Amino acid sequence: MTTTQATTAAAGDTARPAVAFDQVTKHYGDVRAVDGLSLTLHPGETVALLGPNGAGKSTTLDLLLGLRPADTGTVRVFGTSPREAIVAGRVGAMLQSGGLMDEVTVGELVRLACALHPRPHPVSDVLARAGVAQIADRKVDKLSGGQAQRVRFALATAGDSDLIVLDEPTTGMDVTTRQAFWATMREQAEQGRTVLFATHYLEEADAVADRVLVLHRGRLLADGTAAEIKAKAGARRVSFDLEGAVDEATLRDLPFLTSLTVSHAGPAAAPGHHTVRIQSSDADATVHALYGLGLYPRNLEVAGLGLEQAFVAITAAEEAKQK
Numbered sequence: 245m246t247t248t249q250a251t252t253a254a255a256g257d258t259a260r261p262a263v264a265f266d267q268v269t270k271h272y273g274d275v276r277a278v279d280g281l282s283l284t285l286h287p288g289e290t291v292a293l294l295g296p297n298g299a300g301k302s303t304t305l306d307l308l309l310g311l312r313p314a315d316t317g318t319v320r321v322f323g324t325s326p327r328e329a330i331v332a333g334r335v336g337a338m339l340q341s342g343g344l345m346d347e348v349t350v351g352e353l354v355r356l357a358c359a360l361h362p363r364p365h366p367v368s369d370v371l372a373r374a375g376v377a378q379i380a381d382r383k384v385d386k387l388s389g390g391q392a393q394r395v396r397f398a399l400a401t402a403g404d405s406d407l408i409v410l411d412e413p414t415t416g417m418d419v420t421t422r423q424a425f426w427a428t429m430r431e432q433a434e435q436g437r438t439v440l441f442a443t444h445y446l447e448e449a450d451a452v453a454d455r456v457l458v459l460h461r462g463r464l465l466a467d468g469t470a471a472e473i474k475a476k477a478g479a480r481r482v483s484f485d486l487e488g489a490v491d492e493a494t495l496r497d498l499p500f501l502t503s504l505t506v507s508h509a510g511p512a513a514a515p516g517h518h519t520v521r522i523q524s525s526d527a528d529a530t531v532h533a534l535y536g537l538g539l540y541p542r543n544l545e546v547a548g549l550g551l552e553q554a555f556v557a558i559t560a561a562e563e564a565k566q567k
């Protein structure tokens with residue numbers, strides 16, 4: 245049984261979805277935290293779950309881990325219930341808070357996690373991979389926030405799980421730890437594991453995920469590669485310099501403009517030098533109109549939105565629609 249599972253994990257188990265949500269709804273009293281959510285994650289994918297505060301990310305992960313029952317709809321993990329998948333050791337999870345026992349050392353906790361996993365990794369490997377070998381003798385309640393996150397990561401990777409679920413995993417980690425963390429996660433993905441992580445760090449999603457899900461009020465607002473999400477936002481960034489008097493009201497009337505900032509360059513710059521940054525839903529038309537005003541933009545640059553700006557644009561558009 246163990247051998248079969250290990251072989252299946254290595255082969256990626258491509259026939260069956262790693263995760264399948266079908267019309268899942270979850271309420272807390274009057275609050276609809278997850279609203280008819282359907283999604284499928286495929287084995288081997290690294291997926292980022294994005295969404296504003298309260299969008300339902302943690303609830304979605306709780307449902308996926310069987311920590312809360314769905315009100316309606318079904319959640320399947322490798323074709324079984326979340327509980328069965330967890331009991332079989334197919335899922336490793338790193339949740340936002342809690343989960344660490346006080347009064348035990350890091351080493352004891354990791355040893356316990358390894359002992360409980362049906363397909364454990366050697367304890368020393370788990371400690372080393374998570375960068376906590378040097379603090380193995382330290383009591384868990386004496387850890388800094390970043391160290392506690394590393395220990396949670398060690399617990400999530402204590403065994404050979406096929407799906408790793410991470411809720412805001414790098415919160416509290418310093419830059420070096422964060423980079424090491426994602427390098428390790430990439431290795432996990434390269435070995436065929438499915439990785440699902442919720443984050444507010446959009447640059448991480450852009451750099452790490454091969455698929456991005458944007459949740460909003462418990463619904464899936466966007467689902468695609470980071471490039472597709474950026475394209476979906478439609479808008480582009482236009483920046484240029486202007487010399488002389490600048491009438492902001494005239495610029496604000498440019499067609500397809502969605503945002504405008506005009507900054508006056510530092511004291512070293514020539515008087516009357518302005519840098520203009522625009523977001524436009526039709527950059528070609530906006531730039532055409534700019535020339536039509538008789539203005540002469542210098543250093544003109546037109547670029548796509550970053551994932552963060554795309555995320556803000558998509559969620560703001562949805563908020564406006566719902567008002």
Ligand SMILES: Nc1ncnc2c1ncn2[C@@H]1O[C@H](COP(=O)(O)OP(=O)(O)OP(=O)(O)O)[C@@H](O)[C@H]1O
Nearest residue numbers: 272275276277295296297298299300301302303304
């Ligand atoms: N235990 C609970 N009891 C009542 N309401 C809850 C509970 N947990 C979450 N909620 C509500 O459900 C909604 C979704 O919350 P959830 O924590 O899933 O969002 P999130 O996207 O993870 O948010 P954040 O980015 O702030 O962590 C929110 O409106 C939240 O207030």
